[in-house]
Amino acid sequence: MTSQVLLASRNAKKLGELRRILAPALPSVEVLGLDDVASYDEVPESGATFVDNARIKAQAGFAHTGLPTVADDSGLAVDALNGMPGVLSARWAGAHDDAANLQLVLAQLADVPDERLGAAFVCAVVYLDADGEIVTEGRMPGRLIRDPRGDGGFGYDPIFVADGHTETSAQLSAADKDAISHRGQALRALAAQLSRSR
Numbered sequence: 001m002t003s004q005v006l007l008a009s010r011n012a013k014k015l016g017e018l019r020r021i022l023a024p025a026l027p028s029v030e031v032l033g034l035d036d037v038a039s040y041d042e043v044p045e046s047g048a049t050f051v052d053n054a055r056i057k058a059q060a061g062f063a064h065t066g067l068p069t070v071a072d073d074s075g076l077a078v079d080a081l082n083g084m085p086g087v088l089s090a091r092w093a094g095a096h097d098d099a100a101n102l103q104l105v106l107a108q109l110a111d112v113p114d115e116r117l118g119a120a121f122v123c124a125v126v127y128l129d130a131d132g133e134i135v136t137e138g139r140m141p142g143r144l145i146r147d148p149r150g151d152g153g154f155g156y157d158p159i160f161v162a163d164g165h166t167e168t169s170a171q172l173s174a175a176d177k178d179a180i181s182h183r184g185q186a187l188r189a190l191a192a193q194l195s196r197s198r
Contacts, residue, residue, distance in 0.1 A: 003029055008061035008071040010034045013154055018070065018187055020178060025191035032067070040064040045087070050074060050124035051135060053087055058126040058133075068129035070190070074183055076156045078144065079118040080109060086122075089155065098155050106146060106159065117144040119160065121169075123182035125190050134193050138185025153177065 007018050015033045022029055034042075043060045047053040050073040057071035075089030085092040085105065093100035109117065120141040127134040141163050148158035150170030157169035162180055169177055178184040 004032055004067055005029050006032050006034075006037060006061050006065055006067040006069045008034060008057040008069055011154075014072065014183070016174075017178060017181075017183060020174065021184060021187040022191050025188075025195045029194075031070075034061075037065050037067070045073065047073075047087065050087060050122055051126065051137070054124045054126040054135075055128075055133075058128040062128045068127065070125060070127050072123055072125045072183060072186065074121065074123035076105070076160070077120050077122050078105065078109070080112045080116050081105075102148065102156055102159060105144075105156065109144065109146075114146075118142075119144050121156075121160065121182040123186045125183075125186040127190055127194070134190060136186045136189035136193070138182040138187075138189070140180060140182040140185070 007015055009015065010033060015031065019031045022031060040060070043056050045053040045056060047056055053073035054071045057073070058069045061067070061069035061071060073087065075086050077083045077086050085101070089101065090096050091101075093104045118141070120139050123138045125136045142161050142165070144159050145161060145168065146159070148170070149168045150158050152172065152174070153170040160169050161167065162169065169181070
């Protein structure tokens with residue numbers, strides 16, 4: 001029998017990622033997005049950490065739908081910006097505008113030497129159902145470049161090169177990105193825990 005899990009997101013690329021990663025471990029699970037369930041008022045992401053924000057979204061999704069709910073919060077932590085934009089990554093320039101956010105980060109780093117452009121993508125995933133909560137996290141260290149490259153991915157992917165790679169996250173295939181990404185790490189850890197409990 002197929003069971004349903006809600007991903008508390010309208011982001012089609014996140015939905016695709018979750019489906020790709022969960023399918024091998026949990027083939028009987030159907031992943032739904034917010035557009036697949038009755039609409040409800042989404043709670044502001046007011047947490048101080050990635051885990052806090054993921055938990056806020058998971059609790060809201062579970063409360064409104066009764067479905068086991070997965071939520072993630074992720075972002076870019078730049079060493080030279082003291083870990084910012086961090087939880088504010090999606091609205092660093094004031095709105096959910098990927099291009100504006102990316103350009104603002106690059107402008108803020110204009111006077112920072114290339115050797116100090118270390119950064120990491122960080123992700124927290126919270127799964128919530130009637131039996132409780134599972135929290136997993138992932139981190140992809142790397143460095144930033146000044147000239148965006150690639151048209152895959154989203155967010156800051158065009159200026160981020162993971163450690164051990166020469167291509168940006170926006171230049172990697174979906175499978176290659178999933179294999180190393182912060183979200184891939186966190187979702188695989190979640191899938192492993194869920195597969196053991198089923």
